[in-house]
Amino acid sequence: MIVDSFKRGIAAGIVAGLAYGSFLALVGNPLVEYLEHAGHGHGHEHGPAAVSELTAAVVSVGSGVLWGVLLGAAFGVAYYLFEPSLPGAGTTKAYVLAGAGFLTVSGAPWLALPPVAPGTEQALATDVRLVVYGVMMAFGATICVLSVGLYRYVRDEHDTSVAAGIAAVPFALCAIPIVLGPTTVSGGSGGLAIAFRWLVVLGQVALWTIIAAVYGGLDRRADGTTPSLDDLDDELTAGA
Structure with missing residues (x-):
């Protein structure tokens, strides 16, 4: 049922969101702070900075969980519809859907609007970037549909590797916005950026991978395809 798939998606999103939020707090925030200090020529501050770092860590974990839940819920619904x-x-199906989700939500839009590091200026207005982002999401989804369609068509006549x-x-189409797209950012071209x-x-990528892994495990357990310890014991006994 779609409700069960939705619940599994939320559970997977919580696990993935916790991991992602922790990653931001431990790795992402220190790098952003360093870039901001480097960009403004400020030294490291003590005292209140410790409180702000703790707050930033809590916010990162919380936002990571919320983002994971949102993606996980959408993943569960999409899996039920397109499985x-x-x-x-x-x-494997969960990983395929996760790859399509990453390309649609993040990968394809980033080809035209790459992630912006502190100290980087946007060359396009906000409303223009929103339109570009939406167009690139549709572009990524189209590539995924073409890829799956070609796979199913060719699979009927050839083996899996072919x-x-x-x-x-179809993923070669990703080169189009890279080659023809205009420069959308300025500054921030250093190694840290x-x-x-x-x-x-x-x-x-890690967020989507964890969602797929956890969802796949929950889906197998719900279908009864994951053997329990009692099942393994029965099999060993029968084999003996």
């Missing part, structure tokens, strides 16, 4: 069309079996290779072809960008990307 018959997803390639693979079992948890179908997977053909399904990867690049590290910040990759930190954001890897954080989102």
